[in-house]
Amino acid sequence: MADVILELALVLAGIGVLLASYRLLKGPCPPSRAVALDVLTLITIPLLVGAAVMTGRAIYLDVALVYGLLSFLGVVSLARYFEKGV
Secondary structure, eight states: OHHHHHHHHHHHHHHHHHHHHHHHHHOSSHHHHHHHHHHHHHHHHHHHHHHHHHHTOTHHHHHHHHHHHHHHHHHHHHHHHHHHOO
16 A cells, blocks of 8 residues: 555656646746746655665665755755846
8 A cells, every 4th residue: 555655656746847847948937947946856855765765775865865955055056146146
């Protein structure tokens, strides 16, 4: 039962990736694209955790943690860029 729930969650996360990718490509303005990029990174982290659970390899958890920290720094730098410019 837990495997079915995990697979369903990963499928839903995959659909979220597709929707966020569409917004990233067709966004009406740069801040909208930045939000879509942030959503993509936030969806990718649970996908990495799901891959860790399904494969039984804990290294994916470390990758997800580092990816989350780096994506946070990227979003903060994009916000500062949009606020102040270069």
